[in-house]
Amino acid sequence: MKTNKKVQETLDSIESIKEVQVSPFFKENVMHQIRNATEDIQEATWSWFTPKFQLVTLVCVVVLNVMAFNNMKENTYDQNVSNFAKSYGLSNTETSILN
Secondary structure, X not given: OHHHHHHHHHHHHHHOOOOOXXXXXXXXXXXXXXXXXXXXXXXXHHOOOOHHHHHHHHHHXXXXXXXXXXXXXXXXXXXXXHHHHHHOOOOOOOOOOOO
């Protein structure tokens, strides 16, 4: 019987619920505060990624690419193959005991 009484009390309490009176500009004020908060977060997130930093990063990447390209240009294909063969012991320049 206790559970039926609690259920009935709960259902009776629903009848006492009334509509809340709110300012007509409540939604606009809340939305304005939300927009301001998200703009502050976005500004703080990308504040370190300034155009100056982007330019410096781009220059560094270009310089590294030019240096790598020049380094690759200096080494010829034959040098690369001979270095590879020497490192794995496939070179014919070494003399063998059996020869």
